Amino acid sequence: MMRWMFAVVALLSLIVPAAAGNLDAAAVNEAKRPAKQPSVDKVTASVTKLQILLDRARFSPGEIDGKFGENAQKALKAFAEQNGIASDKEIAPELWDRLNAASEGPFVVDYKITDADVKGPFLKALPSRLEEIKSLKALSYTSPLEGLAEKFHMSGDLLKALNPGKAFDKVGEAITVANVPAQRELPRVARIDIDKRSATLKAFDGADRLVAFYPASIGSPDRPTPTGTLKVTSTNDKPTYHYNPDYKFAGVKSRKPFDIKPGPNNPVGSYWIGLSGQGYGIHGTAEPDRVSKSASHGCIRLTNWDARTLGENVKRGTPVVFLDAPTESSSKREGRLVNTR
Known part of the structure; x- marks a missing residue:
């Protein structure tokens, strides 16, 4: 029995360091294109590098977690479409090369x-x-x-x-x-399209060129996201959350309004972009891992860093178009992604 236990311990001592050694700086920086579709639930060096490349290219994968989940797939698909490259869930060589060519420095x-x-x-x-x-x-x-x-x-x-x-x-x-930008400047955003079917947000400049792509959480059938076109009315760093009892959120018993102090774990995260529809906005979140994977209460939810980047590059009056199905606004008019490097 003891001999068997020592054998297991010895085996584990060989396996664990090897697994950990597969994910270090060198592994990520030197990662090659995966030959087949990466795992959606296993962390790999190649997908970590891919997500960093997408983040740098302004096709946000949301939270960088090293897994080829739905947000990484959405960002890769959007990048492929923008660059006229055929793509499925496998990472085409041309896609990998194009992303690497647009990026410099260690990952x-x-x-x-x-x-x-x-x-x-x-x-x-x-x-x-x-x-x-x-x-x-x-x-x-x-x-x-x-x-x-x-x-x-x-x-x-x-x-x-x-x-x-x-x-x-x-x-x-x-x-x-x-190695991602701490702060990011975009060309001035002239229009925002929110595709409710794909749970994504696209930002365009005045020439209808795509300048940023983000995964987003949208409302549920019970608490839907608006339709039509609204406008940006305000931006707020470190917002206070105001609860209105008219919202009647599940689990909230208070019949009186109350405020929740600012901070990254505020219900609307650390950045708020107010919209002309009463109570609606584009905002951050305390749970970046759930962006586009869970429904909001009707607002548009991004990661805190994506909400901040977008908010710092819009102005009052910017139209926000809510798309229920693919339209000319979200496809034919996109043009090329603006290069600000």
Whole structure:
């Protein structure tokens, strides 16, 4: 029995380091195009690189998690269509080459954790009910890990997988992160199209050229997203969430309005783009991993970083077109993606 146990331990000691060794900076930076369709539930170096390439190209895969899930597939399909390349769920050589040609520098890099990353304050836990959240002084991150992951558009699990044994609450600790822009400027956005069928958002400049693509959560049949065309009325960094009892959200018993303090874990995230329809907006989220995978209460939900990029490049009066089916607005008029490098 003991001999069998020692054999298992020895075998595990060989397997675990090998698995961890497959996902490090060198593996991601040197990753080649996958020869077949990547896994939707397994983290790989090639998909991590692909998601970083898409993020840099302004075809957002949402949260970079190293998996070839629906948001990565949406972004890849949109990039392929924009560049006139035939695509299915396999990554065509021309697609891979085009993405790499548009990107420079290493795809993951070292980053030293700073005082600001660990300063906090952090929430011990994020309550699940809105009425419990309203008493909190701020809707902060729950840990340095959560803040660092969002800073680099990553999932916490991927950040941990790239940094085994690293302390994310230690100032000066060097960690491996996605090499994506901390802030991104777009050409001035002149129109926003929200495709409710595909749960995506596209931003166009004044010449009808596509300048950004994002996965998005939209409303449910019970709480639908608007139809027709609205306009941007405001933008707000670090918004306060105002609950109106007329919304009658499930699980909320309060018959009086209340406010929830700002922060990245606020119900509307860390950025709000107000629209002309009462109560509607495009906003961030406390759960980037659920973007386009779960329904909103009628608003348009993006990751915090995508909402901020979009919001910083729109102005009041920008039309927001809600599409129930493919139209000329979302296909024939797109033109080429603007290169701002």
